[in-house]
Amino acid sequence: MGEPMWVNVVATDPVLEAGVTSALLGCPDIAVVTTRERAVVTVLVVDHLGREALDAVRSVRAGADRPEVVLVVPEVEPAEALWAIAAGARGLLRRREATADRLTRTVLAAGEGDCTVSPDMLDRLLAAPTVPAGTLASNISDRERAVLRLLADGRETGEIAQELCYSTRTVTSVVHDITRRFRLRNRAHAVAFALRAGML
Incomplete structure (x- = not known):
């Protein structure tokens, strides 16, 4: 087994931050570090996927180490998911879906460069008619x-x-x-x- 992936957690609510941190600590492939330390992935726990959250994603991605970002939100619509991905998020989970297993898999995937969204959200994103490349x-x-x-x-x-x-x-x-x-x-x-x- 190789070195664990360094991950930090940022949340406005200390209880949510502690819960997410605890879930990640159960995975031997992840090492949770402080926000002052270098991280491969940052987990952002937000109350609402609005402008402030999108600015936070951009700010994290613009940091010196350019960590990948996984967003954990209460609810998200497909259009909001597109905004988050366009802002630079690599993973997007609703809080009710963020079990320890699901969260760690999403974080590890983000660290490897994969983008993860909930299956039902992906279905809704893909349900729109396709646009031929170059048309727009x-x-x-x-x-x-x-x-x-x-x-x-x-x-x-x-x-x-x-x-x-x-x-x-x-x-x-x-x-x-x-x-x-x-x-x-x-x-x-x-x-x-x-x-x-x-x-x-």
Whole structure:
């Protein structure tokens, strides 16, 4: 047996942090380390998969050691799962599914570079019609592509406008045009469509 994988746990709730840490300590292939030590995988336990959680994923991934991230959340919709994966998460588990066995398997898979989501979530993600590679990329302007990339990063309309030096009205109009042209339901659907097309 080789060296154990170094993993740390970050949670706003100390009870949840202790529970996740305890579950991981039962696996001989994992060594739990503090957040000040180098880790191959960071387990983030969040209360809600919103902007703050996505920013936390990006922040961890941008660290010096660039650890992989496994997110543990109370609930998650398929569109939110796409946001999390686009932000850099390698694993995504609902709390009710995060048994010791499931959690350790997800963490070990993330450390090996695999991406893990719940089977039912994967089924729902794959249920959408497929998009032929290049379809979106060949029918979209550079401005629309730039807006979609920032949407995939979880940016709000005002932030996108500021970064691209557009008015908020222009950004809103661009998103509206994309969703109408490709018959998409909302922003998350637009990002999912772009991801499936291989553009983002």
